Amino acid sequence: MIPDNNKALDLLNCYVKEQSNLDHNLIVGYGMLGIAKYLEKDETEQNYWFVAGVLHDIDIEEYGDCIEKHCIIGEEILRKEGLSKNLIDDIKSHNDVLNIERNSEIRYALWAVDALSGIIRAYVLMRPDKDVKKAELKSIKKKIKDKSFAQNVSREQIKSCEENLKMTLDDFVDSVLKEVKENISFN
Structure with a gap:
């Protein structure tokens, strides 16, 4: 099964309680939707990409510091909820x-x-x-270049969009940011 967007959000809220973890999953979900739109995926695929993003860390409050268990616990949760094997594997x-x-x-x-x-x-x-709606592409790109900012974030992982998705960094960040700004506000 591939849940619709509302069911995916319900699942997220059922398993994830910490606001920072919810925010992260929502950013990834709406970011994935933005990329799917940019890549001109049809509505079914856009839903699939959103769901994958929203549920990618559904086990974030379960695995603690044991990264080896991350996604293994998530797989158990998602399988129990009846999600498709393909979606689980993509996540x-x-x-x-x-x-x-x-x-x-x-x-x-x-x-x-x-x-x-x-x-x-x-x-x-x-x-x-704390207003994401005021975030601008140039500001986010500046922070990507600043290696002292959010030091644990892999810049190479972000920039992989250029080779793997054939998107410029500007288009990648802009597509994610646009959808995030339209759909999320932080507390």
């Missing part, structure tokens, strides 16, 4: 530790958007107004 591919081949646009996008979400969230939290 699992974003965890490098599992060594799952990235061999499709959705897998490359999820990996890159996951990293970009760290820059976007950190940038918004440092703003006095």
Whole structure:
């Protein structure tokens, strides 16, 4: 089964309680939707990409510091909820530790958007107004270049969009940011 967007959001809220974790999953979900739109995916594929993004870290509050369990616990949750094996496999591919081949646009996008979400969230939290709607492409790109900002975020992972998705960094960040700004506000 591939849930619709509302069902995916319900699942997210059922398993993820911490606001920062919810924000991360929402950024990735809406970011994936933005990339799917940019790549001119049909509505069914856009839904699939959104769902993969929103649910990619559904186990974030379960695995603690054991990254080896990340996505394995998630797989159990998603299987229990009746989600399709293909969707689960696409989601699992974003965890490098599992060594799952990235061999499709959705897998490359999820990996890159996951990293970009760290820059976007950190940038918004440092703003006095915490307003993602005021975030601009040039500001996010500046933070990507600043290696002292959100140091644990892989810039190479973000920039992989150029080779793997054939998108410029500007188009990639802009597509993610546009959808995030339209759909999310931080508390």
